[in-house]
Amino acid sequence: MAAPMLNERDIEFMLYEFFDTEGLIQRDRYQDHDRQTFNEVLKTAKGIAENEFLPLRQKLDEHQPTFDGKTVSTIPELKPALAVLTDSGLPSATADYELSGMQLPPIVSSIASSYLTIAGGNSIGYSLLTNANANLLEAHGSKALIEKWVPPMRSGRFSGTMAMTEPDSGSSLGDLSTKAVKDEQGQYRLTGSKIFISGGDHNLSENIVHLVLARVQGAPKGVKGISLFIVPKFHVDENGVVGDSNEVALSGLFHKMGGRGQTSTALSFGEKEGAVGYLVGEENCGIKYMFHMMNEARIMVATGASSLALAGFQYSLDYAKERPQGRLPSAKDPLSPMVNIIEHADVRRMLLAQKAYAEGAFSLTLYGTQLADDERTAITEAERAHAKTLLDFMTPMIKTWPSEYGPKANDLAIQVLGGHGYINEHPVELFYRDNRLNPIHEGTTAIQSLDLLARKVPMNKLAGYQAMLAEIEKTISSAKELSELAPYCNELTQALNELKSTTTFMLTAMQTQHIDKVLANSVAYLSMFGHVVIAWLWLKQGAVAAHALAEQPHQEDKAFYLGKLQTVKYFYRVELPQIYNWSTLLTNLDTSSYDMQADWF
Ligand SMILES: Cc1cc2nc3c(=O)[nH]c(=O)nc-3n(C[C@H](O)[C@H](O)[C@H](O)COP(=O)(O)OP(=O)(O)OC[C@H]3O[C@@H](n4cnc5c(N)ncnc54)[C@H](O)[C@@H]3O)c2cc1C
Numbered sequence: 112m113a114a115p116m117l118n119e120r121d122i123e124f125m126l127y128e129f130f131d132t133e134g135l136i137q138r139d140r141y142q143d144h145d146r147q148t149f150n151e152v153l154k155t156a157k158g159i160a161e162n163e164f165l166p167l168r169q170k171l172d173e174h175q176p177t178f179d180g181k182t183v184s185t186i187p188e189l190k191p192a193l194a195v196l197t198d199s200g201l202p203s204a205t206a207d208y209e210l211s212g213m214q215l216p217p218i219v220s221s222i223a224s225s226y227l228t229i230a231g232g233n234s235i236g237y238s239l240l241t242n243a244n245a246n247l248l249e250a251h252g253s254k255a256l257i258e259k260w261v262p263p264m265r266s267g268r269f270s271g272t273m274a275m276t277e278p279d280s281g282s283s284l285g286d287l288s289t290k291a292v293k294d295e296q297g298q299y300r301l302t303g304s305k306i307f308i309s310g311g312d313h314n315l316s317e318n319i320v321h322l323v324l325a326r327v328q329g330a331p332k333g334v335k336g337i338s339l340f341i342v343p344k345f346h347v348d349e350n351g352v353v354g355d356s357n358e359v360a361l362s363g364l365f366h367k368m369g370g371r372g373q374t375s376t377a378l379s380f381g382e383k384e385g386a387v388g389y390l391v392g393e394e395n396c397g398i399k400y401m402f403h404m405m406n407e408a409r410i411m412v413a414t415g416a417s418s419l420a421l422a423g424f425q426y427s428l429d430y431a432k433e434r435p436q437g438r439l440p441s442a443k444d445p446l447s448p449m450v451n452i453i454e455h456a457d458v459r460r461m462l463l464a465q466k467a468y469a470e471g472a473f474s475l476t477l478y479g480t481q482l483a484d485d486e487r488t489a490i491t492e493a494e495r496a497h498a499k500t501l502l503d504f505m506t507p508m509i510k511t512w513p514s515e516y517g518p519k520a521n522d523l524a525i526q527v528l529g530g531h532g533y534i535n536e537h538p539v540e541l542f543y544r545d546n547r548l549n550p551i552h553e554g555t556t557a558i559q560s561l562d563l564l565a566r567k568v569p570m571n572k573l574a575g576y577q578a579m580l581a582e583i584e585k586t587i588s589s590a591k592e593l594s595e596l597a598p599y600c601n602e603l604t605q606a607l608n609e610l611k612s613t614t615t616f617m618l619t620a621m622q623t624q625h626i627d628k629v630l631a632n633s634v635a636y637l638s639m640f641g642h643v644v645i646a647w648l649w650l651k652q653g654a655v656a657a658h659a660l661a662e663q664p665h666q667e668d669k670a671f672y673l674g675k676l677q678t679v680k681y682f683y684r685v686e687l688p689q690i691y692n693w694s695t696l697l698t699n700l701d702t703s704s705y706d707m708q709a710d711w712f
Contacts, residue, residue: 116157116229117421120671121470122222125477128655135216140488149219156201156223163192164231171234171372172541176313178364183312183374189234190315196227197267202238203245210249211265221480224411225418232545234372237270237310239411244271244322247404248341251392260320260341263351270316273404274305274323274342274378281307282558284398285333289325289380291340291388300385301325301342304362304377307552311376312344312361318353319344323380324401327394339397340388342380358386369544406502409510409553410483413476416517416549420469423524423542427465430528430537431458452527461523463681466674468520471645471682472513474652479509497578504567504575505644507559512641514549515556521546560637561630565621568614576614583607583647590654595676599653599683603646606690610643613694620700631705632696639693646687653679 126132132149135141167188176185196202204220206212227235245264248257263269280287289303301323305311312319321342330336346354363377380386392400431453438447439454452458482505485498521543525532532539550556568576587603590596617636620629656675664672695701 116160116425117222117225117418118425120668121421121473122153124652124655124671124675125474126218126222128659129474129652130218130477130481132216132218135218135484135488138488138490140214141216144215149216152201152204152213152215152219153223153226155199156226159196159199159201160226160230163195164227164234167192167234167372168230168232168538168541169535171232172369172535175366175371176364176374178312178361182314183361183364183376184314185234185372185374189372192231193234193238193315194267196235196238201227202242203265206242206246206249206265210261217480217484218477221410221414221477224414225421228415228418229422232372232541233309233370233415233548236370236373237313237315238267240273240310240408241267241269241271241320243404243407243411244273244320246407247322247400248391250403251339251400252341256341256389256391259347259351260343263318264320268316269318269320269343270310270313271320272308272310272322273401273408274308274311274321275401276305276307278304278306278377282555284324284337287324287326287337289323290328291325291338292328292385294385299327299340299388299390300381301340301388302381302385304379306363306377307365308376308378309373311374311378312364313374317345318347319359321359321378322391322401322404323388324397325388330395334398336395337397338394339391339400341391342386342388346387358383368547369541370548405553406506407483409506410476410479412549412553413472413479413509413513416513416546417469417472417476419542419546420465420472420513420517420520423521423539424462424465424469426537426539426542427524427527427532428453428462430531431462434528436529458527461527463678464685465520465523465527466678467645467649467682467686468516470652470678471649472516472520474648475509475645476513478648479505500571500575500578501582504570504579507554507563507567508637508641508644510553511550511556511559511637512645515638515641517549518543518546556637557634560633563640564617564633564636565626565630569618569621579644580607580611583643586647586651586654590650593654593657595657596650596653596679599646599650599679602683602687603643603650606643606646606687609690609694610639613639613697616698624700628700628702628705632701635693635696639690639697642687642690642693646682649679649682 133146136144170186174186176183200213201223204213204215205217208214241264245261248261264271275284277287289301291299291301294300323340323342324337325340326336327338342359343357344359346357348354358381360379360382361376362379365375367375432451434452435449436452437449439450482498482502486495486502489495489498524539525543528537528539531537587600591600652675656672660672
């Protein structure tokens, strides 16, 4: 079968019909670009994905990185493929011209990374993490730190990591115990252990720049006492020359279910005198700086999750159109020809669910990407502030909904292929394994749901929450004009009312009842809100499609838009009603899980 990539028609729809990417050219930052340059960038990304990474996909999966006691090695073909990617400028495409970037709108670069993720899995992560590390330093590092560490990362000489997690401190970052102590020369020396550090060791670059969270001796407990340090694998002198080891030792290399293109390491810092660390910004402000990278990484995780969902959907759709098997219940003659499996309504059910999840998740991810851009580059101060309010509020959902429903889509892709989906001749089982990480890292689903309900909803006197509801209401009132969408507008209004009353109930309960009990079903709240948001985005997609259909497009486009409208119907009939079950659990303060005792299992 042909290699699955993204549906080009849907990319065009997202960029130029659903989002106004061409309109971004009005902003000073993007004035050198136009639709043609955006399309050229995507063509380049697709070319690199197909030519450099796709041929490595299976080999990367079958040959996990190895350690011979001295060096961590990946398959030899990976380094030149990453070099082609770095040389293309794509990994730092959104950076300023002065920082060797292309000042490309993030929405375009996000879609470019979708192609690369589908082809290269998380081997692309070496490059994405390195550039996210450089972005953090550019935002919060001193001039001296930026000059020393950022250019070699942008050029691919050095790579970067994000080192937060410890063996005893995963979700609970505030409990981390890596220590930083000032030596007699006034230099910070770090000691401690980190685990699961992606790209923590390998043979792909001259040096590795770890961004490490640690607690300076005497700092307060909890997240308020955490600082951020650059800890390089090797020392680097004032001329940028790489020297001796900086006491960053590999203490373990993890073998994983998926995501095997990137190393996952346990690292030990400072086994002798302490690894030298360079403080970023001020002491005890590390979490604030790290959030710069984490928020970017959360949208990146969502982009990866929805890209893999789209790829699985595309692959299983192509398969279903070509695989003959069985007959319809109405065909009684055993000699009649078999039909392709797409003729079976249940296969179409699984394809529709995938389309609803994958394209819904994709639109949410791009929405988050655009908000992050608007926060920085929208023309008026009011627009920038509005985008910030929405993004701060939405981040837990932007990260989580695609991460939860992306693997569900991939699970259905396997089912569409039947037994063939379970074997590694087809990539759908790999997409699933790769995607299964996404609800775990960058804040698990449970952690995101607690953040949403206990922090983000009440934050700033409900400002983010209300701003989001207002966006949904705005879409409903304009979509009502379209007769084919009017019933969905009513259903979304009803769902929104349910969400509002559930939220009011939860906010009161958080003040009046035992907080552990109230938050016991926080995941149900995130699921409910997430489904309302995806229903909103599908209504918006439906409105674009309905307008386009009114213009009497040619046959192929007509089918594309009718497919969008049918998916709106699917989401409203099959998915949206689930919110009433979640709201019942929440407003009854259901204690099924809360009351269960460890020794009753
Ligand atoms: C492949 C991979 C790559 C990674 N890359 C990096 C990286 O580059 N850098 C980095 O720093 N880390 C990285 N991580 C670590 C990742 O972020 C953590 O695994 C994640 O934060 C969860 O921490 P944990 O594994 O210790 O699980 P735990 O925190 O022990 O969680 C276990 C379970 O308990 C639940 N739980 C925990 N606390 C609560 C709570 N308060 N309320 C409700 N439920 C709770 C969780 O939701 C989860 O279901 C990576 C992990 C993996 C597997």
